[in-house]
Amino acid sequence: MKKEYIIPIFVPHLGCPNNCTFCNQKRISGQTKMVTAKDVEETIEYYLKNFKDNHKYVEVAFFGGSFTAIEKEKQIELLEAAQKYIKEKLVNSIRISTRPDCIDKETLKRMKKYHVKTIELGVQSTNNYILSRCKRGHTGEDVKKASKLIRRYGFILGHQMMVGLPESTKQDEINTAKELIKLKPKIVRIYPVLVIKDTELAEEYEKGEYTPLTVGQAVERCKEIVDLFNRNKINVIRIGLQNTEEITDPGTEKSSVIAGPYHPAFRQLVESSMWYDSIVNKIKKVNAKVKKVKIIANDVNINNIIGHKKENIEKLKDVYDVDVVIEKDEKIKPRKI
Numbered sequence: 001m002k003k004e005y006i007i008p009i010f011v012p013h014l015g016c017p018n019n020c021t022f023c024n025q026k027r028i029s030g031q032t033k034m035v036t037a038k039d040v041e042e043t044i045e046y047y048l049k050n051f052k053d054n055h056k057y058v059e060v061a062f063f064g065g066s067f068t069a070i071e072k073e074k075q076i077e078l079l080e081a082a083q084k085y086i087k088e089k090l091v092n093s094i095r096i097s098t099r100p101d102c103i104d105k106e107t108l109k110r111m112k113k114y115h116v117k118t119i120e121l122g123v124q125s126t127n128n129y130i131l132s133r134c135k136r137g138h139t140g141e142d143v144k145k146a147s148k149l150i151r152r153y154g155f156i157l158g159h160q161m162m163v164g165l166p167e168s169t170k171q172d173e174i175n176t177a178k179e180l181i182k183l184k185p186k187i188v189r190i191y192p193v194l195v196i197k198d199t200e201l202a203e204e205y206e207k208g209e210y211t212p213l214t215v216g217q218a219v220e221r222c223k224e225i226v227d228l229f230n231r232n233k234i235n236v237i238r239i240g241l242q243n244t245e246e247i248t249d250p251g252t253e254k255s256s257v258i259a260g261p262y263h264p265a266f267r268q269l270v271e272s273s274m275w276y277d278s279i280v281n282k283i284k285k286v287n288a289k290v291k292k293v294k295i296i297a298n299d300v301n302i303n304n305i306i307g308h309k310k311e312n313i314e315k316l317k318d319v320y321d322v323d324v325v326i327e328k329d330e331k332i333k334p335r336k337i
Helices: 025-029 037-050 072-087 105-113 128-133 140-152 170-182 200-206 215-231 266-285 299-306 308-320
Strands: 003-010 056-063 093-098 116-124 156-163 187-192 235-239 257-259 292-297 323-328
Touching: 003 037, 037 056, 037 072, 056 072, 072 093, 072 105, 093 156, 105 116, 105 140, 116 140, 116 187, 140 156, 140 170, 156 170, 156 215, 170 215, 187 215, 200 257, 215 235, 215 266, 235 266, 266 292, 266 299, 266 308, 292 299, 299 308, 299 323, 308 323
Parallel strands: 003 056, 056 093, 093 116, 116 156, 156 187, 187 235, 292 323
Antiparallel strands: none
């Protein structure tokens, strides 16, 4: 199996017609200047030199902004810059992210021509009131139309959703996940809302008009959503924003995060909590006092079973007064114990 590598190229707020209340793409990406074809080529060259594996699958990914909302000539300029690497078979495909209201047949034909394989839609919510409250500028119906069109044209469909948006409840977010499942994306990203400097949401937070989720609340909401996607065989490729100099602990000097459920290992917290629940359910089914638990699992799951800083092991000992033994066994399928 080929190892997959992503070459990330950030196009901060480029093409995006809206200023969503929670968003400051320039701060999130740490990048403010306009991206050029030369930037694309230099980034690709840099990453290709540093990839060690010869047996690999390489994808150029245009993140941030709303790629298909950029003026057509700029889209072509950036896509064209990657084409020689595709022709030389140094790059296999291209991935873009965009808005649901910036997809049409002409755009998708252009994406096909330039070897775009995956299109991720920034959905955030399918609830029209919440979308309006956050000034997203699109509707849940736009999400449905764009998703169906993307799949019809043979692209891999991805969705991005958020938890903890202003006035959004746990049930709203579960409903969003269920609506997305019906649209059959192959991949999903889940982002808990962080309060970022120089955003309208930051002003709301400072006025006491918005209360962000705690880390614990965000973990509880995300794990139910992840479970829904897992049960429907949809790959959750990210949970939480990537840790950078700007997206880091609110207490650090360079951080753009004012408040919210930031944690450097947020995905592990979510998946570890899911494992804890699974183990507890098995303990409860034993019709006797359990004193010792042996957990046998595939190596890929061991860290999450143990938990961040051994949190699960400690909690099992404190709550159920059991000793826990962990064993690795490659014959056990991933996600099974």
